[in-house]
Amino acid sequence: MSVSARCRVLIIDDSALVRQLLTEVLSRDRAIEVIGTASDPVIAREKIKRLDPDVITLDVEMPRMDGLAFLENLMRLRPTPVVMVSSLTSRGAATTLQALSLGAVDFVTKPQMGVADGLERYADEICAKVKGAARAHVRALQRPVTSAVPSVADVPALRFRTSNRLIAIGASAGGTEAIRVVLERMPADAPAIVFTQHIPAGFSKPFAERLDRLSAMSVRQAEDGEAILPGHVYLPPGDRHLAVVRDGAHWRCRSDAGPPVNRHRPSVDVLFHSVARSAGRNAIGVLLTGMGDDGARGLLEMHRVGAATLVQDENSSVVWGMPGSAFRLGAAQQVLPLHGIAARLLELAAPQPDAA
Template sequence: MTIRVLIVDDSALVRSVLAEVLSGAPDIEVVGTASDPLIARERIKQLNPDVLTLDVEMPRMDGLTFLDNLMRLRPMPVLMVSSLTEKGAEVTLQALELGAIDFVTKPALDVRAGLEGYAELLRDKVRAAARARPRGRTGAPTAPQPLQRPRSLRTTERIIAIGASTGGTEAIKDVLALMPADAPAIVISQHIPAMFSAPFAARMDRSSAMSVCEAADGQQIVPGHVYIAPGNAHLLVVRSGARYHCRLSDAPPENRHRPSVDTMFRSVVDNVGANAVAALLTGMGEDGARGLLALRQAGAHTLIQDEASSVVWGMPGAAARLNAAERTLPLDRIASQLLEWTQ
């Protein structure tokens, strides 16, 4: 099946390069382009694309307002094209909250060379978006109340490890929003660029009763805290005596990713073993599947997000095929199961 793409960007150069890069794949057809959201609105009606690529800063209507309207009136897979800046990161995270499937970063210099440099990743993201389940919007969501911590919890012995990719920023938020302030420590590897991980951690901190931060090298891992891998660094869990610490590594990417979920999960196998509890959430590709299997074989409790609630069932699906998960659960039941297992 050919994936029909509409490109929405106010830059003629970006529209041209994106069209060129995407059209280079035999299974992708760029059916049209638009220089602003008002033109895009008409093109969507005329062309009925499968996937939309959307810039954030555009004339006449900004990308976020357009996206918000689109996800309420005609939900469809949207891939954001963002600038690799702190402001671009914050706006992109808002776009993911509004229902965008994923994002690609637009290089600040030499746009053509930059976009052509990750042509295959861009095409893979379009393919994943075409298979994804966009979340429609019906109004402002109500904030969930954190769950109660089980009384017999022994938090000092337990660590929860979570991996995610496409759709993961919102899935992680949903899990953390249900965690009580005194939950066991959580380590997270989410595929995200370097400029985006600190704003992402700050957003998670605002939506969780736990204390959430971007992990720092040598930082002690303690209950009630969440440690998110920085973009462009692997997060490892290491043990020193009775204490766990974060270790950051600039080792080569694994499964094309740094941070890699497999890299983090293996460190949890080596240093936490059966005292770990792990979850692999929505994401494109297979990163984390083999690491989750290693955790299960080491005696740790493991689960994956089910297909129906995942934006993309790539990583959890790969883990399912390996029989790496003890349980397969919808997103809204994952936090309670993780807590139950930490008793």
Template sequence: MPIKVLVVDDSALIRALLKEIIQADPELELVGQAPDAYVARDLIKQLNPDVLTLDVEMPRMDGLTFLEKLMRGRPMPVVMISSLTEQGSEATFRAMELGAVDFVAKPKLGIREGMQGYAEEICYKIKAASLARLIPRQAQAPTVQEPLASQGPRPIIGTEKLIAIGASTGGTEAIKDVLLGLPADSPGIVITQHMPPGFTRSFAERLNRMTRLNVVEAKGCERILPGHAFLAPGDKHLLVERSGANYVTRLSDAEPVRRHKPAVDPMFRSVAQCAGRNVIACLLTGMGKDGAQGMLEIRQAGGYTVAQNEATCVVYGMPREAVAIGGAEDILPLGEIAEALLQQARKRGGGNRV
């Protein structure tokens, strides 16, 4: 059975382009189109789609308001169609908080050519969304954490430890939840989230505001210090290298890996090679196999690896693959991963043993 898709967008051009893209994929079926939220509401009742594509900016009722109402009354997988602007990216991450599964960026110029260029990605994300488990946000980690001082003293974590995090579909919220559980003196962190160019800087800024960590989009040649997190930019692979006693970031413009750039596997492979048993890695929710082989290499190098469990994943793809090939030492619910990372950092003590 093809996946039934309903397109909601106030732009007739975007609706027409999405119609072409969806109808060209035999695994997808376009069951309807709506120019606004009110028409969409009626069509959802009539057509019972499997996946909704939803514009962020619409007249009469904006996409965020409609999404919030939809997730309360009739939860379903939603892929947001987002403008590549500062305001658009902020709205997109708010949509992820409200329960949207993923998003696609509208091109700024040459909309017809740009959307056709995204055709493969759009279809891939709709298919991933159709497999998504809708997890109520209130069941996840809170967005405000208690001060760590109230939790009593903790051992100092050495600067030689390195945390590596990989994620894809559903990962923006999962990464946020993990980082919210980490203290300001946590080991240095590198993160790869499958995300298009233009959104990673906004995502890093959002994480920087919400967590105790200093989170930035990686630029390359940065020293990875405790309390600092570096996010792979949307058009480069993020790697880690050794420079004397330090770990430093490096960006690579190599070809996509498993259709992704940035990809998790190159980052995991680089930390396995340069940090060995000092690596503490987690692979979170996502579609596909990216990160599984890299997790295995980290484990084989003596590092610690944990995969998010199926019950808390939006899409249990990447973690499942890591578990299947023996790459995951532990499998844990999302809410327990931050503490597991910290416990491993303390267990592994001091000294640059690679």
């Protein structure tokens, strides 16, 4: 899609009401053109061939064909940016996370009550995510292959026992898969990681559980006041900020429902600014793929206090918004492809020879 062209969107949803409301909401944005709607994937397949949309919005649960099966076929045969429309249920959350692993760029939640009012409130978010998806780098879905990356079993046990590093990571669009790639390459005894992903309440718990199954580290939702320990990854509970505070020689999690920052709660900037204050040069900051600029100024503050700072490169990012903003601010010491970030983190976190 050219920079000056309108984003051409196809809406796929079995609810006539949602199709109508999404059409109205998206059409108000002059940068978006709704070129068609479909009530199920079977109808959608013909419209995709005929209309060639820039972005598709896709209901997670669809009749006549499983939405995930449709998405998998689409991403294998005709990669197209997809924004999922998901219900705030346990089943909807699990399905949405699976959709993101299949290549969906982002998702918006479908209100369970007061659908019309809910979509009106989310109008800005929906339009921003659709326009961001139009700029996303989508790639053909590949069948699973054996990874050439060494397994965590190859990393010496207790290698990081004397490391006093704290790793802080932020992400948004594309980040659910990016953080999986990073965590799968971290050993069980790696330094503690605090991580903020733009994700709504109701999705954070299944997201943490999914990462915990895939990582040798222990991944959990942070509880307010709990100690931050090596070998653990802490995510904010849905719709709450996560910050790090110092308690003597230790760090603790601080979780609160303060006002949104950069339109987000949780906000990456909230996390990064707190890490800069509490951990200083002992911290490592990483900004992964994501829309907008949340986290860029916080990463710059981490850089100013002596922390090591990394951002994901444009080629491997789904959306180079957040890492690109940090790079332009001069906040990034290194720009790395996604598959190189974990190795660099382990190098930076390794204890020095004279460490106690």
